[in-house]
Amino acid sequence: MARQKRSWAEPYRIKMVEPIRMTTRKHRENAIRTAGYNTFLLRSDDVYIDLLTDSGTSAMSDNQWAGLMLGDEAYAGSRSFYHLEEAVADIYGYPELVPTHQGRGAEHILSQILIKPGDVIPGNMYFTTTRFHQEYAGGEFVDIIIDEAHDATSTHPFKGNVDLDKLRTVIADAGAARIPYISVETNVNMAGGQPLSMANLRETYALCRQHGILLMLDATRALENAWFIQQREPGYAKRSVREILLEICSYSDGATVSSKKDNLVNIGGFLALRDPELARRARGLLVAFEGLQTYGGMSGRDMEALSRGIYEMVETDDHVRARVGQVEYLGNKLIAAGVPVALPIGGHGVFLNAQAMLPHIPQEQFPAQSLAAALYVDSGVRSMERGVVSAGRDPKTGENRHPRLELVRLTIPRRVYTQAHMDVVAESVEAVYAERDKIRGLTMTYEPEDLRFFQARFEPVSVTEVLPPRSRS
Numbered sequence: 458m459a460r461q462k463r464s465w466a467e468p469y470r471i472k473m474v475e476p477i478r479m480t481t482r483k484h485r486e487n488a489i490r491t492a493g494y495n496t497f498l499l500r501s502d503d504v505y506i507d508l509l510t511d512s513g514t515s516a517m518s519d520n521q522w523a524g525l526m527l528g529d530e531a532y533a534g535s536r537s538f539y540h541l542e543e544a545v546a547d548i549y550g551y552p553e554l555v556p557t558h559q560g561r562g563a564e565h566i567l568s569q570i571l572i573k574p575g576d577v578i579p580g581n582m583y584f585t586t587t588r589f590h591q592e593y594a595g596g597e598f599v600d601i602i603i604d605e606a607h608d609a610t611s612t613h614p615f616k617g618n619v620d621l622d623k624l625r626t627v628i629a630d631a632g633a634a635r636i637p638y639i640s641v642e643t644n645v646n647m648a649g650g651q652p653l654s655m656a657n658l659r660e661t662y663a664l665c666r667q668h669g670i671l672l673m674l675d676a677t678r679a680l681e682n683a684w685f686i687q688q689r690e691p692g693y694a695k696r697s698v699r700e701i702l703l704e705i706c707s708y709s710d711g712a713t714v715s716s717k718k719d720n721l722v723n724i725g726g727f728l729a730l731r732d733p734e735l736a737r738r739a740r741g742l743l744v745a746f747e748g749l750q751t752y753g754g755m756s757g758r759d760m761e762a763l764s765r766g767i768y769e770m771v772e773t774d775d776h777v778r779a780r781v782g783q784v785e786y787l788g789n790k791l792i793a794a795g796v797p798v799a800l801p802i803g804g805h806g807v808f809l810n811a812q813a814m815l816p817h818i819p820q821e822q823f824p825a826q827s828l829a830a831a832l833y834v835d836s837g838v839r840s841m842e843r844g845v846v847s848a849g850r851d852p853k854t855g856e857n858r859h860p861r862l863e864l865v866r867l868t869i870p871r872r873v874y875t876q877a878h879m880d881v882v883a884e885s886v887e888a889v890y891a892e893r894d895k896i897r898g899l900t901m902t903y904e905p906e907d908l909r910f911f912q913a914r915f916e917p918v919s920v921t922e923v924l925p926p927r928s929r930s
């Protein structure tokens with residue numbers, strides 16, 4: 458007998474709403490000009506559907522809001538800290554908790570306690586703040602992700618995998634003594650929200666142990682990675698995401714987490730470790746840069762909402778199924794309309810392939826930045842550049858890095874927007890794609906030294922600078 462089709466639906470109903478406002482095209486043209494064609498510099502009031510990021514933009518549950526009222530604001534020994542410590546040990550499996558204000562606070566402390574000038578830190582693709590802190594501590598990041606991750610058209614199911622041959626080469630060239638740890642990101646953000654497989658992580662960890670090198674996870678989106686392992690990796694179909702997440706963390710010596718993603722809170726993060734001695738050193742810096750060891754960078758109520766969010770994300774598999782299901786819904790709509798998107802559809806957003814969409818704009822004129830601005834002008838949908846602007850300059854040569862991926866990220870906040878919002882987004886992307894020949898490139902008029910994408914300013918290239926459109930096949 459054929460099984461009846463049952464769609465996924467959100468495992469919650471809506472108890473409170475926040476009005477949003479549609480603006481006129483004229484208003485948006487003005488707003489993006491004032492923002493220097495950088496979506497980070499727009500005011501949120503001028504945005505209709507905000508897909509800038511899934512970071513800190515989740516809707517909390519009634520249980521989390523209730524937790525805010527129960528936060529213990531004691532300077533030392535807060536009850537809420539112990540709740541959080543228990544949640545992290547239970548769900549992630551790490552005994553030592555170092556609470557920070559967000560993910561980069563944890564990256565800062567980890568980099569400072571482990572990296573010496575001249576060290577090399579291999580990682581499965583860079584993340585902006587992670588690499589910044591590694592370089593700031595005097596280290597050098599080396600990319601060891603599989604080649605498929607740099608190809609937006611490859612449908613490899615685990616594009617976040619570490620290339621073990623690349624890792625072996627780095628170890629042979631640099632020597633294990635110069636590698637304080639390897640940095641493994643779950644559901645790799647810059648690759649398009651792509652998972653790594655359990656088998657690959659297990660092997661990577663074994664190789665690290667063989668050489669006495671630590672393996673530190675960026676477990677910011679480990680839940681979404683666990684979901685993809687359940688869906689795609691043989692042997693995991695019947696395991697809960699909760700069990701899979703715990704197994705992921707078992708192949709590591711610690712993790713940095715931005716709790717603003719999987720963990721369903723608006724602020725917070727942590728460094729979690731196994732080794733009490735490393736944790737002791739981390740706490741030494743924590744009290745200097747963040748706050749006392751039992752709150753770090755968070756208030757008691759933040760920690761209370763966070764520990765509840767950690768349990769809630771894995772209570773059943775329905776949460777992550779609906780979360781990734783919504784992202785896939787938008788992605789599949791765009792694929793059906795013939796819009797070039799990075800494949801497979803990732804866990805936290807749909808990544809438009811700006812290079813393929815705008816072949817008439819060379820990378821020096823920031824195609825993804827231009828596309829993000831054009832999409833905003835069309836409909837008030839805010840997205841984010843993830844291409845040459847985000848990649849920044851090589852600190853040694855001062856040259857622009859030229860990533861092969863030139864993407865615009867439509868990032869879906871958790872539990873915030875409905876399917877109807879996704880329909881509007883798809884319609885707008887399709888409209889912009891249909892009129893793509895009219896989009897012009899940009900020149901950068903202000904470039905900050907570090908993490909330039911946050912504050913850089915642009916203006917459209919003058920008509921005389923526009924290169925003739927290449928013929929499209």
Ligand code: F0G
Binds near residue numbers: 511586587646725726
């Ligand atoms: N690691 C990953 C994989 C991230 O995606 C982020 C943040 C961080 C670390 C840093 O954490 O923001 O809490 O300090 N990503 C956000 C984004 C900014 O939009 O992708 P944070």
